[in-house]
Amino acid sequence: xxxxxxxxxxxxxxxxxxxxxxxxxxxxxxxxxxxxxxxxxxxxxxxxxxxxxxxxxxxxxxxxxxxxxxxxxxxxxxxxxxxxxxxxxxxxxxxxxxxxxxxxxxxxxxxxxxxxxxxxxxxxxxxxxxxxxxxxxxxxxxxxxxxxxxxxxxxxxxxxxxxxxxxxxxxxxxxxxxxxxxxxxxxxxxxxxxxxxxxxxxxxxxxxxxxxxxxxxxxxxxxxxxxxxxxxxxxxxxxxxxxxxxxxxxxxxxxxxxxxxxxxxxxxxxxxxxxxx
Numbered sequence: 001x002x003x004x005x006x007x008x009x010x011x012x013x014x015x016x017x018x019x020x021x022x023x024x025x026x027x028x029x030x031x032x033x034x035x036x037x038x039x040x041x042x043x044x045x046x047x048x049x050x051x052x053x054x055x056x057x058x059x060x061x062x063x064x065x066x067x068x069x070x071x072x073x074x075x076x077x078x079x080x081x082x083x084x085x086x087x088x089x090x091x092x093x094x095x096x097x098x099x100x101x102x103x104x105x106x107x108x109x110x111x112x113x114x115x116x117x118x119x120x121x122x123x124x125x126x127x128x129x130x131x132x133x134x135x136x137x138x139x140x141x142x143x144x145x146x147x148x149x150x151x152x153x154x155x156x157x158x159x160x161x162x163x164x165x166x167x168x169x170x171x172x173x174x175x176x177x178x179x180x181x182x183x184x185x186x187x188x189x190x191x192x193x194x195x196x197x198x199x200x201x202x203x204x205x206x207x208x209x210x211x212x213x214x215x216x217x218x219x220x221x222x223x224x225x226x227x228x229x230x231x232x233x234x235x236x237x238x239x240x241x242x243x244x245x246x247x248x249x250x251x252x253x254x255x256x257x258x259x260x261x262x263x264x265x266x267x268x269x270x271x272x273x274x275x276x277x
Contacts, residue, residue: 033083143239145231178208186276221233
């Protein structure tokens with residue numbers, strides 16, 4: 001190998017390492033930001049369960065909670081930038097493939113592209129809030145507005161119904177994967193102490209099941225809205241969480257789900273430290 005080839009190979013290695021470090025930093029910042037949102041939504045839902053909450057348990061409520069704290073504006077900008085990192089990380093997975101088995105196949109890259117779009121929207125909404133543009137309305141009103149517009153389209157009932165069914169399936173998959181501890185495949189297990197592994201399993205299983213339950217419930221409400229042709233029956237995150245308190249178990253079920261969302265927030269923090277990227 002001559003000197004020119006060696007130099008080119010060396011530059012490629014350095015460039016690859018730099019790109020890897022950038023993707024890793026973006027991923028860990030994004031996972032931390034996601035953890036903050038889930039943690040705050042869970043806390044707000046707990047307050048509702050015990051009758052002390054006066055904010056909606058959704059992303060808007062979480063942002064308002066942060067804004068009221070000292071250095072709230074700085075925290076909001078940091079949160080938005082972290083979510084931009086999450087979107088960029090998912091974009092890199094969609095473009096170049098994810099880590100792990102089959103990471104370069106379409107079945108891994110297409111979901112990464114969808115997550116990129118989702119987190120780009122979330123990041124935009126957080127940064128707009130931080131810039132003083134205010135929120136875009138509650139998650140409940142947004143869900144009803146979107147459902148109403150789609151129902152008015154040709155075959156709108158089918159679109160809303162299938163989308164709702166897809167969200168139900170996604171919720172079930174999230175819960176099942178959490179119970180099976182599928183996240184182990186993405187962790188640096190060799191770097192974990194027994195205490196850290198216990199923390200990950202408690203938060204990963206409990207948080208994943210709660211998150212899956214919320215997804216499944218929201219999807220079920222969308223299916224019902226499609227079947228009855230009533231967009232007002234679609235629910236955002238806040239109304240979906242409050243619906244758990246209307247079951248025979250009352251506020252205790254809401255408190256249980258809310259505690260699970262808090263666990264998922266902690267789980268996201270743990271992933272930010274120990275996930276393979």
